[in-house]
Amino acid sequence: MEEVRTRFAPSPTGYLHVGGLRTALYNFLFAKKNNGKFILRIEDTDKSRYVEGAVENLIQTLKWCELFYDEGPDIGGPFGPYIQSQRLEIYKQHAEELIKKGHAYYCFCSPERLAALREEQSRLKVPQIKYDKHCLKLNPQEVKNKIENGELYVIRLNVPPNQTVKFHDLIRGEVEFDTNIIDDQILIKSDGYPTYHLANVVDDHLMKISHVIRGEEWLSSTPKHVLLYEYFGWEKPQFAHLPLLLNPDRSKLSKRQGDVAVEEYRAKGYLKEALINFVALLGWNAGDNREFYYLNELIEKFSLEGVNKSGAVFDLNKLLWLNGEHIRKKTVDELLPLLKDELKKSKYASNNFSDDYLKLVISAMQERIDFVHEIITKSYYFFERPNSYEEKAIQKNWKPETPKFLKVLIEEIDLLNNPTKEDFENALNSVAEKLQINKGKLIHPLRLALSGTSAGPGIYDLLHILGKDEVKSRIQIAIQRISEGKIQ
RNA sequence: GGCGCGUUCGUCUAGUGGCUUAGGACGCCGCCCUCUCAAGGCGGAGAUCGCGGGUUCGAAUCCCGCACGCGCUACCA
Numbered sequence: 001m002e003e004v005r006t007r008f009a010p011s012p013t014g015y016l017h018v019g020g021l022r023t024a025l026y027n028f029l030f031a032k033k034n035n036g037k038f039i040l041r042i043e044d045t046d047k048s049r050y051v052e053g054a055v056e057n058l059i060q061t062l063k064w065c066e067l068f069y070d071e072g073p074d075i076g077g078p079f080g081p082y083i084q085s086q087r088l089e090i091y092k093q094h095a096e097e098l099i100k101k102g103h104a105y106y107c108f109c110s111p112e113r114l115a116a117l118r119e120e121q122s123r124l125k126v127p128q129i130k131y132d133k134h135c136l137k138l139n140p141q142e143v144k145n146k147i148e149n150g151e152l153y154v155i156r157l158n159v160p161p162n163q164t165v166k167f168h169d170l171i172r173g174e175v176e177f178d179t180n181i182i183d184d185q186i187l188i189k190s191d192g193y194p195t196y197h198l199a200n201v202v203d204d205h206l207m208k209i210s211h212v213i214r215g216e217e218w219l220s221s222t223p224k225h226v227l228l229y230e231y232f233g234w235e236k237p238q239f240a241h242l243p244l245l246l247n248p249d250r251s252k253l254s255k256r257q258g259d260v261a262v263e264e265y266r267a268k269g270y271l272k273e274a275l276i277n278f279v280a281l282l283g284w285n286a287g288d289n290r291e292f293y294y295l296n297e298l299i300e301k302f303s304l305e306g307v308n309k310s311g312a313v314f315d316l317n318k319l320l321w322l323n324g325e326h327i328r329k330k331t332v333d334e335l336l337p338l339l340k341d342e343l344k345k346s347k348y349a350s351n352n353f354s355d356d357y358l359k360l361v362i363s364a365m366q367e368r369i370d371f372v373h374e375i376i377t378k379s380y381y382f383f384e385r386p387n388s389y390e391e392k393a394i395q396k397n398w399k400p401e402t403p404k405f406l407k408v409l410i411e412e413i414d415l416l417n418n419p420t421k422e423d424f425e426n427a428l429n430s431v432a433e434k435l436q437i438n439k440g441k442l443i444h445p446l447r448l449a450l451s452g453t454s455a456g457p458g459i460y461d462l463l464h465i466l467g468k469d470e471v472k473s474r475i476q477i478a479i480q481r482i483s484e485g486k487i488q
Numbered sequence: 489g490g491c492g493c494g495u496u497c498g499u500c501u502a503g504u505g506g507c508u509u510a511g512g513a514c515g516c517c518g519c520c521c522u523c524u525c526a527a528g529g530c531g532g533a534g535a536u537c538g539c540g541g542g543u544u545c546g547a548a549u550c551c552c553g554c555a556c557g558c559g560c561u562a563c564c565a
Contacts, residue, residue, distance in 0.1 A: 011565050127490050175492075181490065181491050216493070217559055289502075312499090321514055440524095443524080458522095
């Protein structure tokens with residue numbers, strides 16, 4: 001069997017879109033699953049849409065997601081270059097070959113004539129608006145003269161009438177188009193650059209791509225590609241057109257209705273594992289009930305047969321849940337560098353917390369967060385003293401007798417030497433017993449005193465993490481506040 | 489307008505003629521656990537399988553028509 005070779009071929013017109021991420025992922029998964037190669041090719045054939053830095057960003061984002069390619073612009077490979085603007089001569093030669101064979105021709109029509117033509121056809125309500133093959137009538141000498149005169153020209157595909165183009169799509173089955181509805185596609189633009197259609201077909205062939213896995217928006221232009229393969233005398237690759245990613249209103253996923261750049265999700269604190277897991281399930285499933293996957297497991301399970309036909313709405317809720325799931329499945333050691341990164345970006349950047357301390361905080365918070373940065377926002381009291389106390393919790397928990405209880409507790413804690421979690425628990429139990437009160441009468445006011453909030457990790461964890469001295473100080477401060485009645 | 493593709497709970501989906509009173513997940517609601525909040529466990533509401541015909545003893549599953557949605561229809565990809 002031929003080697004499986006897939007490719008992700010984005011245009012550098014901005015940042016990596018989540019739809020693009022999924023296309024890249026499926027190409028990657030399919031290649032890896034079949035011991036093949038995954039290639040990155042940059043399709044920068046539209047100079048006007050080129051965005052500075054987009055290629056670097058694309059590469060960086062792909063690498064962040066760990067979608068490593070075997071051949072690509074920055075790492076090279078046997079079929080380079082992998083940037084289309086560096087392959088202009090190749091496309092030109094191929095276009096000329098087509099002209100020689102009579103499957104393509106020079107066209108000198110101005111954009112104005114083309115626009116007028118379209119308007120005319122639209123007015124006459126012709127079924128299919130397309131080029132009228134006007135320049136096909138030119139004889140070789142006329143063409144030669146025009147070119148020598150420096151007239152601008154494009155090269156068009158000479159689409160034959162009354163034929164049916166059929167091809168098999170791995171996801172959609174047999175698809176067929178009538179050539180009468182296919183326009184004489186421009187292959188080479190007047191600036192000498194190829195259009196997507198030519199460049200894509202030529203490169204896929206030259207780079208020995210075996211499977212073209214791309215978005216559904218390309219399905220309608222596939223017959224043009226099929227024609228090209230035929231005219232070049234090349235074997236065509238297998239096609240697989242993926243369903244689109246949709247906005248909540250079922251229109252094509254767009255910026256207006258939320259974030260679309262992978263970069264933005266990364267910045268918001270989504271884990272690459274969650275993003276990959278989520279996006280993999282948008283339009284594909286292994287036929288079982290599993291929802292949680294790591295990349296290597298996806299490789300193991302992936303198949304094109306499991307890809308759906310219909311578009312999928314991008315549901316932020318589920319992504320959020322998956323992010324929390326991935327956080328919960330990570331070890332404290334894996335989470336530590338992530339927390340440190342977040343800390344660097346926070347107002348605590350200049351503080352120096354020990355790894356041991358941070359690890360305790362992580363284990364206390366791990367199951368209470370959906371984002372790593374929530375360790376800092378939801379439990380800031382691990383990084384500084386509470387700057388306020390929750391009003392509702394004060395009403396509920398800080399009673400006139402509270403200071404008295406807390407004082408007894410301080411005395412008891414003071415007796416402890418380098419206390420463990422259990423020591424704190426014992427101390428609290430004995431105070432409750434001594435005072436003849438329910439533990440809750442101690443725990444809730446204490447939590448508020450220590451954290452300023454009524455929600456959070458177990459009280460003994462809280463005590464243990466903060467440590468004896470800090471606990472004492474915070475209780476003192478709280479007692480002060482309560483007795484002063486100066487509670488915010 | 490033309491052509492193409494699609495249509496199962498709000499969302500992602502399982503389902504390829506009888507195992508289906510259509511299963512799972514997210515979200516929502518409730519209960520349990522419990523020092524709080526989570527996590528976890530258990531349970532609930534939620535889909536006349538887009539609509540209408542047909543084939544069949546039997547259809548979400550096969551066929552036909554229609555509707556709706558989306559994509560393409562550029563010297564953009």
